[in-house]
Amino acid sequence: MKHLIIGSGPAGVVAAETLRKADPAAEITLLCGEGEPPYARMAIPYLLKGEIEEAGTRIRKDADHYDRLRIQLVQARAKGIDTARRTVDLGGGRQLPFDRLLIATGSHPSLEKIPGMDLPGVHSCWTLEDARTILAEARPGTRIVQMGAGFVGCIIMEGLLSRGVDLTILVRSGYMVRRMMNPTASGLIRKWCEAKGVKVLTHTQPQGLSIKEGVLQVALGEGRTLPADLYLSVVGVDPTLGFLEGSGIEVGHGILVDAAMQTSAPGIYAAGDVAEATDCLTGQRRINAIQPNAVEQGRIAALNMAGKPAQFRGSFVFNVLTTLGLVSSSFGEWQGVPGGESTEVLDEVHYRYLNLQFDGDRLVGANCVGFADHVGAFRGLIEGRVRLGIWKQRLLEDPTRIMQAYLAAAHRVA
Amino acid sequence: MQKSLHIDPNKCTACLQCEMACAWENHRSFTIAKSRIKVFTFHKEGRFVPYTCTQCDEAWCMTACPVDAIRLDPVTGAKIVLEPTCVGCKVCTIACPFGTINYVASTGKVQKCDLCDGEPACAKACPTGAITYVDADWTGLGKMRQWAGKTDTNPATV
Numbered sequence: 001m002k003h004l005i006i007g008s009g010p011a012g013v014v015a016a017e018t019l020r021k022a023d024p025a026a027e028i029t030l031l032c033g034e035g036e037p038p039y040a041r042m043a044i045p046y047l048l049k050g051e052i053e054e055a056g057t058r059i060r061k062d063a064d065h066y067d068r069l070r071i072q073l074v075q076a077r078a079k080g081i082d083t084a085r086r087t088v089d090l091g092g093g094r095q096l097p098f099d100r101l102l103i104a105t106g107s108h109p110s111l112e113k114i115p116g117m118d119l120p121g122v123h124s125c126w127t128l129e130d131a132r133t134i135l136a137e138a139r140p141g142t143r144i145v146q147m148g149a150g151f152v153g154c155i156i157m158e159g160l161l162s163r164g165v166d167l168t169i170l171v172r173s174g175y176m177v178r179r180m181m182n183p184t185a186s187g188l189i190r191k192w193c194e195a196k197g198v199k200v201l202t203h204t205q206p207q208g209l210s211i212k213e214g215v216l217q218v219a220l221g222e223g224r225t226l227p228a229d230l231y232l233s234v235v236g237v238d239p240t241l242g243f244l245e246g247s248g249i250e251v252g253h254g255i256l257v258d259a260a261m262q263t264s265a266p267g268i269y270a271a272g273d274v275a276e277a278t279d280c281l282t283g284q285r286r287i288n289a290i291q292p293n294a295v296e297q298g299r300i301a302a303l304n305m306a307g308k309p310a311q312f313r314g315s316f317v318f319n320v321l322t323t324l325g326l327v328s329s330s331f332g333e334w335q336g337v338p339g340g341e342s343t344e345v346l347d348e349v350h351y352r353y354l355n356l357q358f359d360g361d362r363l364v365g366a367n368c369v370g371f372a373d374h375v376g377a378f379r380g381l382i383e384g385r386v387r388l389g390i391w392k393q394r395l396l397e398d399p400t401r402i403m404q405a406y407l408a409a410a411h412r413v414a
Numbered sequence: 415m416q417k418s419l420h421i422d423p424n425k426c427t428a429c430l431q432c433e434m435a436c437a438w439e440n441h442r443s444f445t446i447a448k449s450r451i452k453v454f455t456f457h458k459e460g461r462f463v464p465y466t467c468t469q470c471d472e473a474w475c476m477t478a479c480p481v482d483a484i485r486l487d488p489v490t491g492a493k494i495v496l497e498p499t500c501v502g503c504k505v506c507t508i509a510c511p512f513g514t515i516n517y518v519a520s521t522g523k524v525q526k527c528d529l530c531d532g533e534p535a536c537a538k539a540c541p542t543g544a545i546t547y548v549d550a551d552w553t554g555l556g557k558m559r560q561w562a563g564k565t566d567t568n569p570a571t572v
Contacts, residue, residue: 322502
């Protein structure tokens, strides 16, 4: 059996390892698209901070890990898939045959549609190569204008500031991390950034980039411009599925998969940030681009590829973010649900905030800022659809008793 | 046979010896905020519940780690954080549905119970036998359920 995996992020690597365990005799090939050994993007912020070397970003640390598991790493990008002939086109006349295929191509930075995005000094911050460029160019006093304050935009700030740069953040909407945090949580994060010396301009969208007397100029409209030595464009990501065109594989926002992680094409699977699978809270299909989901989907897909039926139980969105040292997290339906109830506690001075969202006597979502202990229990409560009983009322009165509620309701120890 | 921590909340008096022993063992400090075992207080019920990692089979923390910084100790069965490898991304802290792996700001790394290489300091320090280190004939979620079930049928339970 020939197993081919496109993409060497966490979903692809875990899938390859799972395949080896489940199918000891199989041929396993892992396509790496960036000319790098498999690495974790999650580690890039710490590379920027100088806390780790590039080797510290590797998903597996032993140099012979893939050889030992007989996982063949091939440096190439998929250009197309022929579902009938069961081949993946690598361009230049190269093709790889497969019996089972996993698409784990992840995502790539969205491109701002403004003039000047091809100018020197304009970068994203997504790949190891991006990080190398930023490390080479960001020095004390370097003026960085960063467009975007989502998850990536926030998590890289500490690394940037640690290099002594002058940092200005442009935010299109009124709120930082608005897809993870409610306005109160977002406001706290903004205040924290500003207290650390970052300039944050909300309701600001660049009109274009140009070069004047050798210096990059960011046009903000109404005649306002900002000079920049580096312009970082971090406005979100899109699933990498352009190469599927003409393959007949069904896509929505991402690649549509069933509970076996199989696409509309038999024997072809998808996992990770490129896959659109079932959300266990809403029942709707969505892309859930978080690490725990990627590895779980990679594992389920691999088991099915090896002929061992496994079902994806669905997932929901949760994430943890550190912005210049301030830890925040977001779980499930943090915006609340129709007919639901909520409670919150805010300590603005100490940058602490906790907001809980309920549907009946179940927790369905939460936003936390400055509360980092035991936050995994939020996942346990939400995913386990744990009925809180009398603890719901107690949480409405004091949301900080969340661990007591968890122990009492989920483990019935009180 | 592998051993595991067995916790009987009925015997806990919240003396916090376990938290101090854990903080001392791992941080050479009695700052109980740094303890990997935590005693939760239920004032209304007059109950105290020591709580830490059960070394579950699913090992959500270990599978979620993007940089391979959590490994299985084949001798004790503990999932162990390799501090030099951990980058401090905290993905494990939200992946663990039990909330038993936590970020420590002063080290920039996460920490969890590692069973002290087979000699848990908390169990040694516990004066009432609320925390014991015993032969494990159950594991993971089953272990958690067994623990829950034990206390569930206890008359002291509300």
